[in-house]
Amino acid sequence: MIQSPEGIPAAIEYIANYMMIAAQTAPKGRGMDNLLIKLVTEEEKTALIVKMKEIGEKANVAFFLRDAENLTFSQQIILIGTKTGSRGLDCGLCSYAYCKDKPQLSPCIFNTIDVGIALGSAVSSAMQFKTDNRIMYSAGKAAMELKILGENAVCIFAIPLSVSEKNIFFDRG
Secondary structure, eight states, X not given: XXXXXXXXXXXXXXXXXXHHHHHHTSOOGGGOOOEXXXXXXXXXXXXXXXXXXXXXHHHTOHHHHHHHHHHHTOSEEEEEEEESBOOSOOOOTTXXXXXXXXXXXXXXXXXXHHHHHHHHHHXXXXXXXXXXXXXXXXXXXXXXXXXXXXXXXXXXXXXXXXXXXXXXXXXXX
């Protein structure tokens, strides 16, 4: 039993900041940093929840509604995405032979890989603090539609955090 519940908001904000440091310092392809990392404000959280419900109802996708409910009870939410653009490798891994042929809004495969590595670093940090979390595509999609990380942000995922008696991201149905 936690004797000081008023200490939880400060602790979870500290953990969220620690997670963002872990994401930022994660290895990056060619040493180029195209990550976008942000701690969501209360106003942005409300907008995310509304947008997720809108997407879920419009597309008849139940997990968007379930995830929106999870965000309601989350104490902090981190967004991690990447900028559009290329690294100039002409590697062909994105299905375009040359970077110049790739549509501007399509992320470079290396940027996308960097997002995955950053997500792993962030959630492993949350684990060290025994903080409940979940990587959510649904909240990331809503954040992208709301342009919370900017006009050129793509491949966005959210990591909501919770400290409670039971993990709100488990047994979600």
